[in-house]
Amino acid sequence: MIYLVSTIHVIICLVLILVILLQQGKSADLAGAFGGQGSQTAFGPRSAANMLTKATGWLALAFVITSIALTLMMQHRTAASHSVLSGSQTTQSAPAKK
Template sequence: MSGIFFGLVLTVHVLVGVAVIGLVLVQHGKGADLGASFGGGASGSLFGASGSANFLSRTTAALATAFFVTSLALTYLASHRGGVSRSVMDAATVEQSAPASSQPAKPAGPAQEIPK
């Protein structure tokens, strides 16, 4: 059940991230308003002269908030998954503390037949 929820939150996270990137690319910079005032055709947009800034800014803010919330949710879900060690160093410590065999391993094959 936790894996399904993790996958769902991850999918939403990626989609929201792509939407934020798209909205930021659609918005025009502050310098674009100056060009529109001197006869540029960009002032008559789909949302009106001032409506686009409010709509796009609010939508971007809402999507950015959703991105941060899904980031926190993914962090929480990843840290509370069962059966996974908490860090790479914990896994390395477990491998080093494994008991070594008392006899050295003997190589097999033609390497044993080489005279010294």
């Protein structure tokens, strides 16, 4: 199950990177530099931005969900009472006297 969720997680990461790189900034084209509002995108200036923005939001949500699922699965696989500090030994020494 961990391998399946890990594979889905990697695919989501790659698609999220692609969707983010496809987005343009606000008025990032040459016409925007001179105050023009025209755009030559396939979906029009606003609908492509809305579609990519929505895709980014859904992919980010899926990324968070798969991250939490992987964390819980790995935690379940290891000992239930595992702590970060369980293997460390701390000793306190007295300060050096001058």
